[in-house]
Amino acid sequence: DGGITQSPKYLFRKEGQNVTLSCEQNLNHDAMYWYRQDPGQGLRLIYYSQIVNDFQKGDIAEGYSVSREKKESFPLTVTSAQKNPTAFYLCASRPTGTGSSYEQYFGPGTRLTVT
């Protein structure tokens, strides 16, 4: 089955610890994205990557880092510098290239709670 997987579904960490959220896709999509969603809010873009070994900051990149070593994988690290890390994190992917669409497809999300 093709799709986007995020693990784990729920993640708990102590304040001051870095934590890495996993995102894997087998859709053969080039572009991948990380969003943050807070209660009652829309989606805000953290980082995105159009191609392997390249990524760009989104609107709220401070306190986060990413890597894109493989086409299928785009892990997000929430560092201790992120002031308010508790949120719902969503990963998405999009096909690129000739005839590709603007449509992004989302994973099931990871809910991170930092205490």
Place this chain on the structure above:
Amino acid sequence: GQQLNQSPQSMFIQEGEDVSMNCTSSSIFNTWLWYKQDPGEGPVLLIALYKAGELTSNGRLTAQFGITRKDSFLNISASIPSDVGIYFCAGSGGFQGAQKLVFGQGTRLTINP
């Protein structure tokens, strides 16, 4: 970053009623997308619109790409309990190109049986 103006923010309706929500922007877009998000899950794409004036249906859902390219609306006919959730509009392909989507704040739909 830019966000779209989506309204209403929430709706409380009776089962069987029709629903209408819309999104507006100060910028033009080449694409409008509508997503639905169930609690604790990722958004699922409902309808994609690529042409100004386009009217597209997906079952009981109908969406239109505004002629000015600055707005879009989504209608749901004869609502059923599984329509409950948060609906998001998203625009792309304008000044920022195809790489990124701009999202509305969402419309939370609640249905009384």
